[in-house]
Amino acid sequence: MTSPIRRIAICTGGGDAPGLNAVIRATVTAAANRGWSCMGIRNGFNGILQPERYPTGGVMELTRDQVRGIAHLGGTLLGTTNKGDPFHFPLTLPDGTLTEIDRSDEILDYFQREGIDALVSVGGDGSLTIANELHRKGLRVVGVPKTIDNDLDKTFTTFGFDTAVSFATECLDRLHSTAESHQRVMVVEVMGRYAGWIALHAGIAGGAHAILIPEMAFDLDKVAAKIRERDADGRLYSLVVVAEGALPQHGQRAVLAPAEIGHAERLGGIGEQVARDLAQRTGKEARTVVLGHLLRGGSPTSFDRLAALRFGSAAVRALDEGLSGVMVALGFPNVNYVPLEEVAGRMKAVPPDCDTLQTGRDLGVCFGD
Ligand code: F6P
Secondary structure (H helix, E strand, O other), X not given: OOOOOOEEEEEEOOOOOOOHHHHHHHHHHHHHHOOOEEEEEOOOOHHHHOHHHOOOOOEEEEOOHHHOOOOOOOOOOOOOOOOOOHHHEEEEOOOOOEEEEOOHHHHHHHHHHOOOOEEEEEEOHHHHHHHHHHHHOOOOEEEEEEOOOOOEOOOOOOEOHHHHHHHHHHHHHHHHHHHHHHOOEEEEEEOOOOOOHHHHHHHHHOOOOEEEOOOOOEOXXXXXXXXXXXXXXXXXXXXXXXXXXXXXXXXXXXXXXXXXXXXXXXXXXXXXXXXXXXXXXXXXXXXXXXXXXXXXXOOOOHHHHHHHHHHHHHHHHHHHOOOOOEEEEEXXXXXXXXXXXXXXXXXXXXXXXXXXXXXXXXXXOEOOO
16 A cells, blocks of 8 residues: 655656656646645756755746646756766766766655655656666656657657657758759758667658668668669659668768767767768769757647647556556557556667558668668
8 A cells, every 4th residue: 555645756857858848737737636746856866966056956846837838848847967867877086087876865865855755757768767776766656758769668659759750851841842953962860869760750751762770771872773763763862861870781880979977879970971972972962961959859749749748647647546667658549557667778669560661662762771
């Protein structure tokens, strides 16, 4: 029998995604409807672990009034970070070397001291792994799946993905006319880390002629052949979408900065590489557009906004039902709950036989394989 809830906290961690504010709004409001108060932790868990950085408080009470009219806003009113894992918190030693320490007990102590009964943790793989570990240490936790990359398992989709795909599709729509006017190859690099969901969905929706995703190592000769074939047909321009983590068959992933303590490797640069190599192979002019963080900014689409509001509300219902250690997930027609254990550390890659990929093949898209 779990004790009744009176007070919960919410935090947002990892890279931001459109819809975070909608989750916050629904969580705070659903909590208030049950007579619970809701605290917001700033910048992941850093509001608790580095209170000195927040002169106005690292943890703040979130009232109904504070979350009114925010569901359509991008970003997160709490702030976020990918440098604050309490289990591997970065610490600079007196000699200047960087190490990491486990500060997770401080989170549990804080919750106990402040009378906070449960946590709603909104984040991607990293944040949900932390949420799972905190749950294993005895904290009541419900996770909410967030990432523009859509690479979290056991949920139909994450919020943020639809907004990223919609924006990338609009960019591709715009690039068709300029590419055609100049008879160029336009290479569009999109985020997605080791999963090609954004590249695949936006590429097909936006009529790309080649799509290169991390799940399928690519051979640029095949892409060059596709471009030549289009040229021979009088279609003198081509659009190529490449995921930041796409892997050349005989090469390396393009890494901007290697992994370091407290931070995963930073990907980027494959677009420029592909454009240069395609120009060489085809003799055509090629240009690169890197959509990068533009995919994470701006207002959530109505799909993401609704998913995020449903997730926030479902997270509070889960806590009310006495659940812990679960993630709310999008199913059809309802949201459901899956154990965090089954999600943490597992990436949802694009299955090579999925129908979206087959649709691309039927449409004549080259995947470089
Ligand atoms: O996980 C979302 C994501 O958008 C990835 O696609 C990308 O590699 C990463 O964030 C970049 O994050 P940042 O620049 O914030 O470190």
